[in-house]
Amino acid sequence: MATGMVMEMKETLVSLLDAPLADAVIFGIHIDGHLFLETLLVVVIAFLLLQKSYQPEKRPLTEQEIDQLCDEWTPEPLHPPITKEMELSPPVLESAAGPHTVVNGKDVINLSSANYLGLIGHPKIKEACNAALEKYGVGACGPRGFYGTIDVHMDLEAKIAQFMGTPDSILYSYGLATVSSVIPAFCKRGDLILADEGVNWGIQNGLFLSRSTVRYFKHNDMASLEALLEDVRQEDRRKKKVLNRRFIVVEAIYQNSGEMVPLDTVVRLKEKYLFRVLVDESNSIGVLGKTGRGLSEHFNIPVEKIDIITSAMGHSLASVGGFCTGSAKVVDHQRLSGAGYCFSAALPPFLASASITALELLEDNPVLLTRLRRNISFFRSKLATIPGVVVRGHALSPLIFLHLQRSGSFAEDSVILQQIVDKMLEEGVLLSASKRSLLDKCKLGAGIRIMVTASHTEAELLSVSSSLGNVIQSVVTAQS
């Protein structure tokens, strides 16, 4: 119906156009409606081409537009709505975080502090700190580059380098900022990093700040890493890209799971595929290896093969801060490029003295390591007998994770684990369940994180494991 009418209109239009020119022939060109239309279009084109070019002026928004924009705007909250879990306050320690501590006026066994060698409160460290406080005062009052470098910093860097067997080392003032500064110092936009998906938040932050391309491989899965490396190699062959820096980032003992990375496999892979490797040894310094020199000693791999080693000193060394060690070039580059080194105040000198003394104690007392290892294996054997939970983490790791056997999501597990932790606190044991920040991208499950130290006695560990067994049984049966 409509098309019929349109057809009729078109017919009349064409006939109108055709009528006066129906028989016109000018210079042999038969004039008809089509030619008319085409000429018209050519005229239109010419008109368009002859327009002058101008820049439209930027006029300010009218009042009406401003009002409209304001009405339509819905602000995004700075923080997502606070849930009940966020309001839980952690227990407050009222004494030093040694193997025993005071919480709420009660003395409890402390299995939540990373005091692996039991050096907190050691009289020699206290003596060294007192001497440093007398001599230097408390703060360094300046960044390392601007009159904040004190001789104890140089001594500690030399001591760490001598202890680890590397040419040089560099100090950072805050453990978490160490790896967050080291990674962006060496990796920039366009570089490739292959990281384990279970790395802790400090490393994730460093990876994000570096703006490099980050690809994650399955947690502690060397086959997944190798597949990813092969993938990268295939892509290289296909695309012939510009050469860029390539890193593999792993932790010696993962903060989120207690697993130990098979460093021999990683080194073999990195040499085959020409990557560099960065190992975060926060939980393995003073723990692994015959003399506590960390993962490379444990695997008997020469430390030169690991390109960058970072560590926080807040764990076994019972101090504060962090260090990074490697070849002379690696360390020297960070003197100007390490964000946490250049733009933060230097480590307080008494903490540097504490670290030096801690390293000396570790060197002079290898019995600490044997005690720690004995405690770990003893405790693990006792924990394995508890039904309803699975003991995760490497056999030599002082970080032991207890995951629920019937586990659901992270949130559900956290609720149950928090109940267990609360009950254990009433029994006189301080434990902690894994807590993840909203920014943390780690997808590993929730567990109770137990940190075994060298200064716990077997009797204490036995009592802890038995009360843990009772509490877990009661909570798990109450669940089901």
Added chain:
Amino acid sequence: MMDASRGVGGIYVKVVPPPDVNKNTSWFQYPGVWTTYILIIFISWLLILSVFGCDAGTAWTVVNLAHFAVTYRFFHWKKGTPFAEDQGDYAKLTWWEQMDNGRQNTRNRKFLIVVPVVLYLIASHTTDYRNPVLILNTIAVFWLVIAKFPNMHKVRIFGINSDYDT
């Protein structure tokens, strides 16, 4: 151009058009883009002829309509740029509005307005102004040319494709 001071050379400022910092549209400043554009249209016409084996007019109609669909979506519908480095400067502007830094009636814009009109001419001529395809072609050319008018700069009819919420 008045050259009153002939003896003193170079006192007039040479105006150079500023380089296009918008990575989304800077590719259109290269020499050879126009030729490539025309060649793409021509080769797609040949492809359609060879694949479908239709007559020339139908092929030109298909090219015209496909050209309309593709250029409308990419030049006048999609807003913003695929590059995160410009931090959302162009998030509310379509490609056409971003072109040449918003300057109207530049040579690139005139070229891009003329191309659909020429395509319409060719398509309607080769189909002998037959009815169903003529209407489609006409709608296509009208839509495209009106969208490219300088008066339509930043205009969103009925608020279609406008976004005021972030």
